[in-house]
Amino acid sequence: MHDGGDDGGYDGGPVAALRRIGFLLERGREDTFKVKAFRGAAAAILPLPEDELRARADEGTLTDLPGVGSSSAKVIVSALRGELPQRLADLEAEHGGPLTEGGASVRAAMRGDLHSHSDWSDGGSPIEEMAFTAIELGHDYQVLTDHSPRLRIANGLSADRLRRQLGVVDAVNEHLAGSGFTLLKGIEVDILDDGSLDQHDELLERLDVRVASVHSKLAMEERAMTRRMVAAVRNPLTNVLGHCTGRMVTGSRGTRQQSQFDAAAVFRACAETGTAVEINSRPERRDPPSDLLALARDLGCLFSIDSDAHAPGQLDFIAYGAERAEAAGIEPERIVNTWPLERLLEWAHPKG
Known part of the structure; x- marks a missing residue:
């Protein structure tokens, strides 16, 4: 299950990655159901020990957690590997730049x-x-x-x-x-x-x-x-x-x-x-x-x-x-x- 966004490292952790994705989706005025999916996944994994997350990632059972779907599971796996998740990389490119030219x-x-x-x-x-x-x-x-x-x-x-x-x-x-x-x-x-x-x-x-x-x-x-x-x-x-x-x-x-x-x-x-x-x-x-x-x-x-x-x-x-x-x-x-x-x-x- 590989979802690395580029060859660079990522050290923000899976919760930070999911929150950032939610932030960028909101900033870009994307559909709220997408936002809720990633913010819900962040809330679902927040209380879990990293060892459990890593075990679930290795076993492919992250989606057994309520609130974690296939897209958010890919993000979690990449972040745990220290890789920039592809979804996050795409959203940074699309919505992460300046909103305005002035001000x-x-x-x-x-x-x-x-x-x-x-x-x-x-x-x-x-x-x-x-x-x-x-x-x-x-x-x-x-x-x-x-x-x-x-x-x-x-x-x-x-x-x-x-x-x-x-x-x-x-x-x-x-x-x-x-x-x-x-x-x-x-x-x-x-x-x-x-x-x-x-x-x-x-x-x-x-x-x-x-x-x-x-x-x-x-x-x-x-x-x-x-x-x-x-x-x-x-x-x-x-x-x-x-x-x-x-x-x-x-x-x-x-x-x-x-x-x-x-x-x-x-x-x-x-x-x-x-x-x-x-x-x-x-x-x-x-x-x-x-x-x-x-x-x-x-x-x-x-x-x-x-x-x-x-x-x-x-x-x-x-x-x-x-x-x-x-x-x-x-x-x-x-x-x-x-x-x-x-x-x-x-x-x-x-x-x-």
Whole structure:
């Protein structure tokens, strides 16, 4: 059973190889069932002693393990032999290069990401896997922002579930103590029809960072949508205005027109309150559009370049946002996630 990718050595081990394959598949926006196959295999072999893995590889019984299929077994065998698995070599060639041509200086200045999801809401991976990948990408911090209760289709967190999640974040940070990385407590909270936020204030106050986004009634009449968004932006608990137009420009979910609102009024409110306008880096969103991004820049807004990642490999999407910010002439100093952790937390502390 030989699956060597080239004549070079590989010393990452089988779990690392399977995780990297999953990461690259996500980064390349490949089918999720492929991702789950390799991530499932990594989870299946993680607790096993290397001696047992090697014995199974020699006997050809790796696929007897629940979660290990023929493709992942080939990867395991190659990695155990110190060979670069062919599947990994192919994916590195296809998806491992730079995602963008521009934005390198902005990307290099970024210290973290303020918008990411786990399998507690509509993400595909555990909190720990998202944190480990953020560390591997060189982040100093990552904000976990699962959805709020109203977004039932995304398994939004009730108050009780959010309280439990805060304990999990504490446990993850305790485990990662000394790593130089901090997982921050956050939420992507729905902006309700009247501009209020979809979670109890006492819980929102316990969080480090709050991203507020419109997910419903996106075709609301322009004046009503403007009032709704301005009210949310002026809420002292709001730190980031997420994907402000709600548009979809491509992708498996189809396209969607952007919401209509008085962008100048909304962005002036952001500038006055210090609320950051999110540059949402998902390729299917590219939100805000270029004309509104320029308007927010000219009105003096702060920005947050966020991946809105729903899987570990998508954390790299912030490169797309960095490219857009650089093209728009937005100085890194105005991008809050270029700031050190202490400054970020001071800025994000509820105002008022």
